[in-house]
Amino acid sequence: MSSITNSPGSFFNRSLSQMADLRAGIERTRSQIATGRRIERGSQDPAAAAQLRSVARREALAKVEGDNAARLGQDLGAASNELEAVTVLLQRARELALAAANTPTGSQGRQAIVFELGQLQEQLFSRANAASLTGEPLFAGQSSAQAFTRDAAGNVTYAGTATSGAVPIAPGTTIERGLPGSEVFEFSLGGSPSSAFAVLGALTSALQGGAADPAAAANASLEGLDTALETINRAQTILGTRMAWVEQVQDQQGERGIALAEQRSRVGDTDVADAVARLQQSLTALEATQAAFARVSSLTLFDALRR
CATH class of the missing domain: 1.20.1330.10 (f41 fragment of flagellin, N-terminal domain)
Known part of the structure; x- marks a missing residue:
């Protein structure tokens, strides 16, 4: 029989990982907007990187x-x-x-x-x-x-x-x-x-x-x-x-x-309008994740579980 682990430690790790991913995505999008380059490393989009090399x-x-x-x-x-x-x-x-x-x-x-x-x-x-x-x-x-x-x-x-x-x-x-x-x-x-x-x-x-x-x-x-x-x-x-x-x-x-x-430009340049929209979406998601983490971690039952 399978079981689902929902311990306080797991919650913290998942929440921190989600926020770290969101922050990384935000920084990547900001860099794309600042430099005008959509691809900074070939691993981000191997097919597009190959086209750019060609x-x-x-x-x-x-x-x-x-x-x-x-x-x-x-x-x-x-x-x-x-x-x-x-x-x-x-x-x-x-x-x-x-x-x-x-x-x-x-x-x-x-x-x-x-x-x-x-x-x-x-x-x-x-x-x-x-x-x-x-x-x-x-x-x-x-x-x-x-x-x-x-x-x-x-x-x-x-x-x-x-x-x-x-x-x-x-x-x-x-x-x-x-x-x-x-x-x-x-x-x-x-x-x-x-x-x-x-x-x-x-x-x-x-x-x-x-x-x-x-x-x-x-x-x-x-x-x-x-x-x-x-x-x-x-x-x-x-x-x-x-x-x-x-x-x-x-x-x-x-x-x-x-x-x-x-x-x-079509393959490697940043679509600024799309990037700004994604940035705004990621910022909103990060803000919501941080707020949810703060509310959940402050609950009395959750505090009891952490003791």
């Missing part, structure tokens, strides 16, 4: 991809700006070639043109070796060294790699960092390899007396300058397309970031 991993990966996209956008923008400047200087070189092809220009006029062409060659070499905000060369492909080198005779050679390398900026999405200088400044001219540097160098040499007919040589250089401009224009189009792609991915990253933040 969201945290995805947010960390999204941050890396976002940083990659931001740097890539900067690099592509910087390369595009450099090519805009290169286009301007090549157009100026073409104007000078047209002027030199004009016979009335004379030798003195051609010498002035030679001087300006020399300045343009220096600018072209500098632009081709431009670096990003982080100091990486823009047109050297995957090489960290200077994109183009120049020997004692003034001949310019590409020293970078043939590819630029791809950067991951979203799940399953990579975009090439830029364009190697060999695709930007070098091209085929009349079936032979040439470059913007070679065209400007040959024009300068011809006007300095390296050609029997400087005017004819200047006129002949127009084809090379036009090809150089077309190559630069094609490179700018490619860079512009990639920049637009990066911007689209960044917009999507922003949307994914908002979705992850909402999921994290």
Whole structure:
């Protein structure tokens, strides 16, 4: 036959345990309201804690991809700006070639043109070796060294790699960092390899007396300058397309970031209105339990039982 123990000691233990549980719940709810976090330990809600860890991993990966996209956008923008400047200087070189092809220009006029062409060659070499905000060369492909080198005779050679390398900026999405200088400044001219540097160098040499007919040589250089401009224009189009792609991915990253933040908030943040209601309910229950304990423990029969 079973029996129910209702001794004074048991009553005290049960009452104290109930009040301790209520106080612990009250403190936990107050902490949730103060910190805004519903889950302080994984043991409180293992399933929700696992979801929060998954969201945290995805947010960390999204941050890396976002940083990659931001740097890539900067690099592509910087390369595009450099090519805009290169286009301007090549157009100026073409104007000078047209002027030199004009016979009335004379030798003195051609010498002035030679001087300006020399300045343009220096600018072209500098632009081709431009670096990003982080100091990486823009047109050297995957090489960290200077994109183009120049020997004692003034001949310019590409020293970078043939590819630029791809950067991951979203799940399953990579975009090439830029364009190697060999695709930007070098091209085929009349079936032979040439470059913007070679065209400007040959024009300068011809006007300095390296050609029997400087005017004819200047006129002949127009084809090379036009090809150089077309190559630069094609490179700018490619860079512009990639920049637009990066911007689209960044917009999507922003949307994914908002979705992850909402999921994290939904799973792990405190519902303040619900928490305040629970707190008030627990406080009321504690107050009632304390009052009941005080009344029962003060009864005469109960006092007698305790003796």
